[in-house]
Amino acid sequence: MEDSAYSGKLKRTTLATSTSLFKAMELIEKSMNTDKLIIRVECYAGYQGEETPRRFFMGAKCIEIEEVIDRWLAPEHRYFKVRGSENDIYILRHDELAHRWELTMFQSGKYDGSPLSST
Template identity: 40%
Template sequence: MFLDVETRPGLHGDKEPVAFMLGDKRIEVVEILDRWIGGDHSYFKIQTSDQATYILRFEPLLNRWQLTLFKAHF
C-alpha cells in the first residue's frame, strides 16, 4: 500500500517520516523506534499517534513510501 508521507530532514539530510495519511486519517509519528537500509530502500519502524506500530519503506529513486507492516496495540 503506497502512502502520502510528510517528512523532515533526518540526521544526515535523508528523509524521515513525521506523519502520513491512511485513507482520510492523518497519523502522526510519535517516535522512530528503528531504521535500517535494505538494498535500494530505507525502512522505518515507528510508533504513532493511534498507538500502533508501523514499518514504512521509502524508495528514494522513485520518491515513494509504502506501508509494509501494521501492528495494533490493545
C-alpha cells in the same frame, strides 16, 4: 510393448499432476494479496539532509508518528519502524528510486505481548 504403454500412462499421469499442481499454485497466488499500501508521508529533514517521517496519510486519515523505533537500509529502500499516536506500530518503506512510500506492516497498539512492541 507393455513397457511403452506403461511409460505413456506414466507420462500422462505426471503431466496431469504437474498441471494440477500449477493450477493450485496459481489459485493460491491469486488469493494472496501481497500488494503494499501506497501512502503519503511528510518528513523532517535533519541537519544531515536525511529525511525522517513525522506523519503519514492513508487516504484522508493522518497518523502522527510519536517515535521512530528503528530504521535500516536495504540496497534500494529505507525502512522505518514507527509508533503512531494511538500506540500502533508500523513499518514504512521508502523506495528512493520510485520516490514512493509504502506501508509494509501494521500492528495494533491494543495487542499485548507483541514481538514488535516498542518496549
